[in-house]
Amino acid sequence: MAKETLSAHELNKYTYCPYQWYYEKVYGRAELRRMRKEYLEELGLEDSTTVNFVRGEAFHRKLYRQYRLRRLLGKIALLALLVLILIFWVMQYVHV
Numbered sequence: 001m002a003k004e005t006l007s008a009h010e011l012n013k014y015t016y017c018p019y020q021w022y023y024e025k026v027y028g029r030a031e032l033r034r035m036r037k038e039y040l041e042e043l044g045l046e047d048s049t050t051v052n053f054v055r056g057e058a059f060h061r062k063l064y065r066q067y068r069l070r071r072l073l074g075k076i077a078l079l080a081l082l083v084l085i086l087i088f089w090v091m092q093y094v095h096v
Helices: 008-016 019-026 030-042 048-094
Strands: none
Touching: 008 019, 019 030, 030 048
16 A cells, blocks of 8 residues: 655655656656666766766757857847948938
8 A cells, every 4th residue: 555644855855856756656766776777878877977977068068059159149249230330320421
């Protein structure tokens, strides 16, 4: 029979990460560890530190590319604005 009450520890786990709490309830810790070990083996990684490092490095590479793209687009927008202002300024003196 399933337990119908939750301990304070379980509530804390749920508050921290509902998914972790749910999967632990559905699969159990042993099965989750086995699945994690298989996942690491598929990636050719040895432990979670390496996995986190690889994922973190990929995240930061992507973030840096986005940052550089935003800066480039900002510079292009500023240049376009300056060109429009210059064209408007020149057009005022051409029509006089």
